[in-house]
Amino acid sequence: MAEVHSGRPPGTPSGGPFAAACRAFRRDRTGMAALFVVVLCALLALAAPLLAALYGKNPTDHYGQDEPGLLSAEGLPVQPNGGISADHWFGVEPGLGRDVLTQLLYGMRTSLLVALASVAVIAVVGVVLGVTVGYLSGVADRAFTFVCNVMLAFPTLLLLLALSPVIQTRFVAPGENEPVWMQFTSLILVFAAFGWVPLAMVLRTAVRSLREREFVEAARAAGASRRHIVLRELLPNVWAPVLVHITLAVPGVVTAEAALSFLGVGINEPVPDWGRMISRGSEVFYDDPTYMVFPGVAILVFVLAFNLLGDAVRDALDPRTAR
Numbered sequence: 001m002a003e004v005h006s007g008r009p010p011g012t013p014s015g016g017p018f019a020a021a022c023r024a025f026r027r028d029r030t031g032m033a034a035l036f037v038v039v040l041c042a043l044l045a046l047a048a049p050l051l052a053a054l055y056g057k058n059p060t061d062h063y064g065q066d067e068p069g070l071l072s073a074e075g076l077p078v079q080p081n082g083g084i085s086a087d088h089w090f091g092v093e094p095g096l097g098r099d100v101l102t103q104l105l106y107g108m109r110t111s112l113l114v115a116l117a118s119v120a121v122i123a124v125v126g127v128v129l130g131v132t133v134g135y136l137s138g139v140a141d142r143a144f145t146f147v148c149n150v151m152l153a154f155p156t157l158l159l160l161l162a163l164s165p166v167i168q169t170r171f172v173a174p175g176e177n178e179p180v181w182m183q184f185t186s187l188i189l190v191f192a193a194f195g196w197v198p199l200a201m202v203l204r205t206a207v208r209s210l211r212e213r214e215f216v217e218a219a220r221a222a223g224a225s226r227r228h229i230v231l232r233e234l235l236p237n238v239w240a241p242v243l244v245h246i247t248l249a250v251p252g253v254v255t256a257e258a259a260l261s262f263l264g265v266g267i268n269e270p271v272p273d274w275g276r277m278i279s280r281g282s283e284v285f286y287d288d289p290t291y292m293v294f295p296g297v298a299i300l301v302f303v304l305a306f307n308l309l310g311d312a313v314r315d316a317l318d319p320r321t322a323r
Helices: 017-027 029-046 048-055 100-136 138-153 156-171 180-210 214-221 226-237 239-263 274-283 290-317
Strands: none
Touching: 017 029, 017 290, 029 048, 029 100, 029 290, 048 100, 100 138, 100 180, 100 226, 100 239, 100 274, 100 290, 138 180, 156 180, 156 239, 180 226, 180 239, 214 226, 226 239, 239 274, 239 290, 274 290
């Protein structure tokens, strides 16, 4: 019987660069473990309302004030280890007496919402500007470089600290609280306004090296439009740095949002937030150190998993290792 040949040398892996990157990623045990933690965090955040309903608690009720025996006269948990019990698995919050476990779950939703929305805007703006400017070059490139240098010179954290009272004064009536949607929107827009610059600069450099390659010259000689060259020839070849940047940008936004809430200018009450929990935990640390442990460990594991995932993705997309 005739033997069928596939056209590839024996032992050559099948599939393209993406398949090779997937194989390299699957061989990375640290990356796979980080991916598991990231997916688990996302599922916990999505299922927070369901889990809270099954658990029988919610993040806004003041159980310590409504139920006797949970908080002392000073507002500290009566039971040891922050009030951990069969009713409150992670204890209760000092002062208000809210359930810590549901606060953590809903705080994860807050962090993921701000981070993913910000990174989505960053990716769109960074890809559009970076690829377009990298292809056009000339005056557009010089203007782009100047704008990026100006943006990088801004102290982002100080701007965020100053933005909250400005919004409160300009858009919120005296005596009223800032709406929740406005808090989220302002954070997302500011993170996106400054976060697109590094991605756009990386893509601009990558596209400048790609625009003189043979496949781009061939498309140009065939009469392809600039739009076709950018969308069909250049964009598919820069997805690797985009994916790496997105993976590494998420933990950066999470920590920045937590830092702002810690300083009192991020997400305000009553929306659960990890940064505000850590801030409250620092105030009662000597009397109730347990309360600070849970949000601290949660944000540590969350950010570490995303960073390890980003490193694993970057290694898998490296042509020298993705075999």
